[in-house]
Amino acid sequence: MYNINRPISPHLTIYNAQKSSLFSIWHRISGVAMFILVSSPILLLKLSTFSYENYxxxxxxxxxxxxxxxxxxxxxxxxxxxxxxxINGIRHFLWDSVLNVNTKAIRKDSNILLIVVFLVVFLKFIL
Incomplete structure (x- = not known):
């Protein structure tokens, strides 16, 4: 009567991730990374002792x-x-104000996001 081996939801290998969902996940990961990068020097300074050997x-x-x-x-x-x-946070603020919420604009915004980030970093280290 019931098929016990039937999966409850589609398996992850057949799921096609969308750009907006991947960017949302990476936005959360970058937020955690920023928290760690900002708080770790403070913790390292507190844990380090200022002695001649450390210097x-x-x-x-x-x-x-x-x-x-x-x-x-x-x-x-x-x-x-x-x-x-x-830049992704600014994009989310624009979405909250109901700007660029259609599918074509979201794809365009995501491509612009990647181009701007890598272009600014590239120009920063070249100049």
Missing amino acids: NTWGFIRDNFVFSFVLPWFYAIISVIFLYHI
């Missing part, structure tokens, strides 16, 4: 080649996260 360790890390190579890339990734979150 020498920081000097070694700062003068190291890997640190000078990794820091600009880390800065670029942080810039992308912050810009994406801010």
Whole structure:
């Protein structure tokens, strides 16, 4: 009478994610990342003790080649996260005021969002 092996909802492999749903998920993830990136230096300063050994360790890390190579890339990734979150937040404010809510405008806005974020970050590091 009842098929016990029948799935309750479609499996995730046959689900096609929409751009707006992916951007919503990434907006939440970028918000969590921003919270961690803002709060972690404060916690690290509180946990660190200001002693001569820590100062020498920081000097070694700062003068190291890997640190000078990794820091600009880390800065670029942080810039992308912050810009994406801010521009997508503006997009959500526009949706709340019932602007650009139709399907074509949402697709256009999402493409513009990606182009603006990567263009600003690219120009920031070139100039």
